[in-house]
Amino acid sequence: MKHEIDDPQVRHYLAALKARLYQLPADQFEEIVFGVREHIADALERGGQSVDDILAGLGSPDDIATGLATPDAPGPGQRQPIPFAQQPTQRPQSSILWLVGTCILLPFGGFVVGIGWLLGVAGLWMGMRWQLWEKVMGTILIPGGVPAALLLAGLPVRQTLASSGPEGEVIISDYNPLGFSLPEVSFVIILALPILAALYLLIVGLVRGSRQP
Amino acid sequence: MIPNDAITTNLRKGVLEYCVLAMIGSGEMYGLDIANGLQQRGLLTSEGTLYPLLARLRRNGQVETSWRESSQGAPRRYYTLTAGGHDSLAVFSSVWATFSASVSDTLNSTTRGQQ
Known part of the structure; x- marks a missing residue:
């Protein structure tokens, strides 16, 4: 499911984010970029915020890439990883x-x-x-x-x-x-x-x- | 003297993912609402950092996603807790209650001692 956002500033932001996440596995890359794109689209749809405000709230692409540094170790009571289920982007x-x-x-x-x-x-x-x-x-x-x-x-x-x-x-x-x-x-x-x-x-x-x- | 921001940032790092679980645990939510909710509580400075975290929680089997048509337009991806996510949240809640009580108790006793 793509959220098309026809705004040069947003396109530039997403391009910069993609460049920061380029080394990630493809599915992980897609999931994060999709989440951010959806966030922007939803915020625009909701109204009341300019593109500048929305992007400022998200933080810089570097900030988002820093969020990847958290360790992946499962916590207490966690299950084994499950498939990226129920998403339209899932493919065989x-x-x-x-x-x-x-x-x-x-x-x-x-x-x-x-x-x-x-x-x-x-x-x-x-x-x-x-x-x-x-x-x-x-x-x-x-x-x-x-x-x-x-x-x-x-x-x-x-x-x-x-x-x-x-x-x-x-x-x-x-x-x-x-x-x-x-x-x-x-x-x-x-x-x-x-x-x-x-x-x-x-x-x-x-x-x-x-x-x- | 350690700046207030540094203390907050360090504390936030340890608890953010459980706060995300707690927010989702109160009912299915989508990304923007989770981000806004955390930011309003001062738990998230850059909303974009939520998405790598959500991706990791999903990979670890603590949250799952589903798609639903929204009344306003494009379908949205909603997050819900899995059984594993509920377990993690319950464990953290228990640990946090004890931990925060111990910290408060220590701080109070030290403060009393200084007076």
Whole structure:
């Protein structure tokens, strides 16, 4: 649920806050920014306060970031962490299945009629465990995944052309559809890149997941 | 001489999260009302610091959130205490009663001794 606030001062404030909270896990980041944005929207809706007053009451983005310094240790009678439930911002990526599925589809989804990779990209961009730059990296480094890397390198993936010669014999030839072949080292790098990128996304997703609700 | 502000800030740090639990414990509330209530009582100087705290309390399973349509516009996120939150609040209330009584008693006896 977004509260759109069309005020340059508020936008600037929220941008500054996001910059201070950038190192937080994505879900935690979203939760705090959402709370502050909702606070501003509710205060404006209620009336009686200018944007200046509301922002002054909130304190500086640095003040809010300082509020994160409190220890996370459970107090007496507390339960184990529970999911970020009942919020419209909750998405299925909270599950390990979503995370693992995305990280498998990105490098290998291309083998599934080609659309598997697109599903992986959708999972990546809908996911909240990854920062923006990681999503961009995951998309750019893995365009098409391993199948595309194989195609690019032009080694194991070859298409067979069959045609009839003048004598009626069948001529079978392999060819690289791109018309060139990269050296072996480049091939290994190109092949490893999508796998390594997916592995990185999986690890950071799991680490952040263990710290999130 | 320690400035009054420094004493208040230090005391506030220790009790703020339980004050938040107490406010929510009296009935479900949304962020702005919790922030305003705490600020009016002098327990919160920067209202924005409430949101990292609420996020932590939710992660620790002491509060939970739900969405409800508001009469004035966009749906709001309401906070309620979980059973764990009620337990924490009860434990703190008990500790606080004893602790504050001890501090008051000590201060009073010291003051009497000085007179």
